[in-house]
Amino acid sequence: MPAVDRRAGDDERVVPVLQHVHSSGSVSVLLPDDHPIVASARESESGELAMMIELADQAPVDLREPIRGLLWITGWLRLLDERAGRARAVSIANTRPDPRLLDVGHGASVLRLNPASIVLADSEGTHSLTAPTFSTAKADPFCQYEQQWLRHLEDSHADVVWQLSRHLPEELRDGRIRPLGLDRYGLRLRVESCYGDHDVRLGFSRVIDSPPQLAVEMRRLIGCPFLSQA
CATH class of the missing domain: 3.20.180.10 (PNP-oxidase-like)
Incomplete structure (x- = not known):
């Protein structure tokens, strides 16, 4: 599922190096160390930035309008220190091995978004989800194939x-x-x-x-x- 980060209250859209949505609804985002969002999070008084993560569900066949659904997760983005970032990368790699995770601590930083709002939209409607509802949702039996x-x-x-x-x-x-x-x-x-x-x-x-x-x-x-x- 492709994903795009968007800074809340801004039109700037950023495609991260990697993103991973956890079962809790939190999102881990991998960005280059010199990315402006990383600098902003580091310099913020609270250590957090208001952010919205937009994830697009792309149809498996070649449609003229390929996006069949959107998931918006809005919350607070915090920069993890190097030790916590590496631990998060290892946790992700246990279920989703990806060579880009090896860059953590070597030119890339991990940020964590804690969700305040989760909204799912497709042609059948728009639904607001709570974090507990999201975290307890079971995968559809046909999702793998x-x-x-x-x-x-x-x-x-x-x-x-x-x-x-x-x-x-x-x-x-x-x-x-x-x-x-x-x-x-x-x-x-x-x-x-x-x-x-x-x-x-x-x-x-x-x-x-x-x-x-x-x-x-x-x-x-x-x-x-x-x-x-x-």
């Missing part, structure tokens, strides 16, 4: 996507229909037309959590008793 599955659907099963169009409002069926998202509740489609883009959710008959259950729900949606799971 959603991208690969949607790309496969796009590249190899155009016939299936066409059959799904029967669930769309009639005025949308002439547009280009693309797979947009998959979760335990249903399949999301993007319709690209000359009148704009429209996102539609095709809900499953029940909450699912496994590929065999997904195959059953896809057979139901396309109105076919058999569907290859290739």
Whole structure:
């Protein structure tokens, strides 16, 4: 998920060297030692800066409007000292190894954002989340292979996507229909037309959590008793 840092109350947008969202909702940000934000945090009387982190969820297929959701985490950004920064880098590396973490203490600094507000937005609405709600949220069972599955659907099963169009409002069926998202509740489609883009959710008959259950729900949606799971 690409991310962009934005200084609160300012139009300046900064792409960090690396960012990592922790389960608590806090965010670790890696920036060059000589970056202006690092200097501002070091010189601040409180040691903190008001900051908003914007993370964009990019669709796994090549859409003309590729961003399918945004997460904004607003809070207070604090510069960690070298020892704490290294400890944070090791903690991140345990779950997300990345060679850029080796630069901590060697030209790069770690800053931590403590969240005050978390907002999630997509075509289905905008939701304000508390830090406890965010930290206890469970990953969707399909998150690990959603991208690969949607790309496969796009590249190899155009016939299936066409059959799904029967669930769309009639005025949308002439547009280009693309797979947009998959979760335990249903399949999301993007319709690209000359009148704009429209996102539609095709809900499953029940909450699912496994590929065999997904195959059953896809057979139901396309109105076919058999569907290859290739």
